[in-house]
Amino acid sequence: MTRAFILPAALMVLLSGFVTRLCVADEPSQAPASQASSWQKTEDSDAITVERLEMLALEHNPTLDQARAETWKAYGRYVQAGLYPNPEVGYAASEVGNDGRAGQQGSYIQQEFVFGNKLALSQNIGAAERTAADHALALQELRVRNNVRLEYYSILTATRSRDIAKQLLKVAESAAALAKLRRESGEGNRIDELQARGEQQRAAVTVAQSEYVVAAAWKRMLAVVGDPNLTQQQLSGHLEAETLPEITFDELLARLEGNSPQIRLAEARIGRAQAEYARAEVEPIPNLTLQNTIQYDYSTQYTVVGIQATLPIPVFNRNQGNIAAAEQEWIQASRETRRLRLSLQRDLASRWQQFANARVQVERYRDDVLPTVSETLKLTRDAYEAGETDYLRLLTAQRSYTETYREYIEALGIAWQEAIRLNGLLLSDGLAAAESVTN
Secondary structure, rough: OHHHHHHHHHHHHHHHHHHHHHHHHOOOOOOOOHHHHHEEEEHHHOOOOOHHHHHHHHOOOOOHHHHHHHHHHHHHHHHOOOOOOEEEEEEEEEOOHHOOOOOEEEEEEEEEOOOOOOHHHHHHHHHHHHHHHHHHHHHHHHHHHHHHHHHHHHHHHHHHHHHHHHHHHHHHHHHHHHHHHHHHHOOOOOOHHHHHHHHHHHHHHHHHHHHHHHHHHHHHHHHHHHOOOOOOOOOOOOHHHHHHHHOOHHHHHHHHHHHHHHHHHHHHHHHHHHHHHHHHHHHEEEEOEEEEEEEEOOOOOEEEEEEEOOOOOOOOOOOOOHHHHHHHHHHHHHHHHHHHHHHHHHHHHHHHHHHHHHHHHHHHHHHHHHHHHHHHHHHHHHHHOOOOOOOOHHHHHHHHHHHHHHHHHHHHHHHHHHHHHOOOOOOOOOOOOOOOOOO
């Protein structure tokens, strides 16, 4: 068999594989719902779900242990605040050595009686701290759940982008091999071969970078979950198989106002400041201290009983400084709630805008841009098969479609992440330290 016959035959084989890869890559998967569901169930039977990752995070994330410890701390302070002062017992002696005698020897018992309802008011502070700690725990749990979902969609997006990059690399490899054969057969030139090889090298770099993006997304997930036994594995879910939620700003704002644990925590801190102020106001009310002494008088051989009552007089110190400070704490806590509401509203507007922009980009790409570049690729492929254009134009059309598709995937990933932040009431950092109820 002559070389003249072998080269055209090899060209036809390579060309067939090249065009087949183009056919595989040129359309996004849009299977019917039932078919997609069945396919997903089969493919994801051993994959880990986002719900499972959330449960692992709730069990292992250290910030949740911090938040739970804060609830128990608050409970301890609540119990301690309501405890009555302990009685005191002691030894008492007087007139010792008088006339060489032992004098009066005995013991005493002393008790402080708390007036002004101070213990109940102190417990009100503890009760407010317990409420705040519960809201802080709910806040931290939502942070962790949202962070897991954010990284989940980061992984899905990075994995899909990597798959597309690998697909493009295969096409570029075929194009480079085809360009080499065409040059060797005399149908192409060195410039075409170098251009095709450059495209192959670019595609290889993109694949290598995309692998690092996937690895980094998984490392972030492992850090948020905190389970030392969790490893990188297949996720259950497909980025393009899910429908973006319908979200309006007014609905989100109403949910934020009604359900945000940040706002509930700030309101609980107002309650604590009110309780602190009420407790400071009654501090000047003096407590009564009673002491009962029983002694034996060695001189007269009588038993002597003594009673002593002590009641401080609030003349100079009427707790006026602490009362003024507690009042300002109350004012600060009230203004902080107002500030927080406005800050969250501002952040919500920014996040909602980013979600809306990403959603528009996703819809335009899906409905207009992708069909356009897909049709361009199909027509270019048909023209190439008919001998009406060269392979570089076909390669350019394929690269244009693939890069557009990757942009669509990236926009879809951003849209999902913004949706998670919005539905998650703007809480996202699952490794931020748990909130203190007294700040």
